[in-house]
Amino acid sequence: MADAQAIRDELASLAIEARDALSKATSEDEVEEARVRYLGRKGRLAQCMAAMPGLDASERPAVGQAANQAKAELNTLLDEAKQRLAREKAKAASAGFDPTMPGRAPAPGSLHPVTLVMEELCSVLQRLGFDVVSGPEIETDWHNFEALNMPPDHPARDMQDTLYVTDSVVLRTHTSPLQIRSMLATEPPVAVIAPGRVFRRDSDLTHTPMFHQIEGLLVDTASSLADLRGVLSSLCRQLFGPDTKLRFRPSFFPFTEPSVEVDISCSICGGHGGVGQDPCRTCKESGWIEILGAGMVDPEVFRHVGYDPERYTGWAFGLGIERVAMLKYGIGDIRMYFENDLRFLGQFA
Ligand code: FA5
Numbered sequence: 001m002a003d004a005q006a007i008r009d010e011l012a013s014l015a016i017e018a019r020d021a022l023s024k025a026t027s028e029d030e031v032e033e034a035r036v037r038y039l040g041r042k043g044r045l046a047q048c049m050a051a052m053p054g055l056d057a058s059e060r061p062a063v064g065q066a067a068n069q070a071k072a073e074l075n076t077l078l079d080e081a082k083q084r085l086a087r088e089k090a091k092a093a094s095a096g097f098d099p100t101m102p103g104r105a106p107a108p109g110s111l112h113p114v115t116l117v118m119e120e121l122c123s124v125l126q127r128l129g130f131d132v133v134s135g136p137e138i139e140t141d142w143h144n145f146e147a148l149n150m151p152p153d154h155p156a157r158d159m160q161d162t163l164y165v166t167d168s169v170v171l172r173t174h175t176s177p178l179q180i181r182s183m184l185a186t187e188p189p190v191a192v193i194a195p196g197r198v199f200r201r202d203s204d205l206t207h208t209p210m211f212h213q214i215e216g217l218l219v220d221t222a223s224s225l226a227d228l229r230g231v232l233s234s235l236c237r238q239l240f241g242p243d244t245k246l247r248f249r250p251s252f253f254p255f256t257e258p259s260v261e262v263d264i265s266c267s268i269c270g271g272h273g274g275v276g277q278d279p280c281r282t283c284k285e286s287g288w289i290e291i292l293g294a295g296m297v298d299p300e301v302f303r304h305v306g307y308d309p310e311r312y313t314g315w316a317f318g319l320g321i322e323r324v325a326m327l328k329y330g331i332g333d334i335r336m337y338f339e340n341d342l343r344f345l346g347q348f349a
Contacts, residue, residue: 002054004063011070014044018074022081031081039074110349114212114337117239117325118195121214124238128231130193130216135178137197141168143177147304149254156254161201171199175215176255179297179316182217183305188312189220195321206334212321219297219307219314225260228294228315232262236291239328240267247288256295256316263288267327282327289327292319 018038025031038044048067055063111119122132135143150156160173178194194215203209218227229246236244245265253259265271269280271287279285294317299309322334329348331337336344 002051004055004059007048007051007055007063008066010044010048011066014038014048015070015073018077022077025081025085028082028085031078031085034081035078039071039078045071045074108349110346112337112345113325113329113331113348114321116348117328118212118214118321120239121235121319121321121324122193122195124235125193125214125216125231128234130191130218133178133182133192133194134196135172135181135194137172137199138165139170139172139177141170143180144170144172144174147180147301148176149298149300154254162199173200174198174318175213176316176318178215179217179255179301180305183219183302183307188307188314189218190314191218192216205332206323206326208322208334208338210338211334213318214321215316215318217297217314217316219312221312223313223315225258225296225315228317232292232294232317236264239324240264243270245271251293251295253293253295255298255301256293257298259293259295261290262292262294262317263290264327268330282330282332289323291323291327292317294318 018034021034021037022031025034036043040046045067048070052060052064052067126132145151145154145157162173163171165171175194175196175198178192178196182190182192182194192215194217196212196214197210198213199210200207201209216231218231225248229248233246236246243265244267247263247265248260249263251259251261266273266280266283266287266289268282269275269287272280273283273285273287274280280287283289294315297314297316302309302312302314322337325331325337326334
């Protein structure tokens, strides 16, 4: 038979000890330790409860009530100790606050060099009167190739291999499909530019599988290559300085006739082919660097979009933005633009 008085004494003394321990606790760990010791499954209160069935039936209600009171008191003591510690912690944190210290500013981000050059190109061309248009990066084969005179099996497709989403839908390989979309959407005169991302199966020092182009298209009744030259000269001088020279070389694109490739004098060596005694690696000592393809819109392309080739003439150009950014900032490896190294990207703010 258990001793009711002994249980009562134990309940009283565990309450006194718990009060003492919790009022002195200086950490959450110490509070938890006290909880386990007094209120835990094998703690002192649980031991008192375990002894209850051995009591005389007449004594059980009173001892049970005393045990419940002790339990309620222990819970209150635990809550108070936790609240006290939380208050002390908050006070300590605010005690270290110095309102005269400079704030911790978040590191400011900066625009990507490709974005900077794209915005500069767009703003110069918009001032010359071109409207900015955009179109899908996942493009139909017809807009990307066929309407631009590249039927299936045309050899020019080899230079622009890409991912096929279906047999007739591709990741666009250039911004030239925007020529087609713009002409289908409106009657001449047309003067648009189309900046955007394009995709090809390319990868080396000067080629990435994803890159950016800006397309330019002008169509009216009397446009000529001389106008194109004027627009491009003004664009390049704004970008690379007033002494920049322009060179047109004959080339071939299936959707322009005649076609040209446009070089600018090398901004690294000033067009001399070398810097002091050193040969210029950027232009491979030629003094010139290719930045875009261009030409007069092929009459066959006009037929595809329902324009009368007897009435209208037009020219178009497509410029690689990473290439221009490499020249402008003197970057030797195009892949650096896409490695996301903040030490590199932070230099273009
Ligand atoms: C074209 O893409 C034609 N659509 C351009 C054009 C438009 C011609 C309108 C006539 C009329 P090309 O494949 O040469 O042409 O690419 C144009 C420019 O994109 C190149 O001069 C180069 O600067 C850039 N370029 C091409 N491939 C890559 C690549 N993989 N990575 C980075 N830049 C590239």
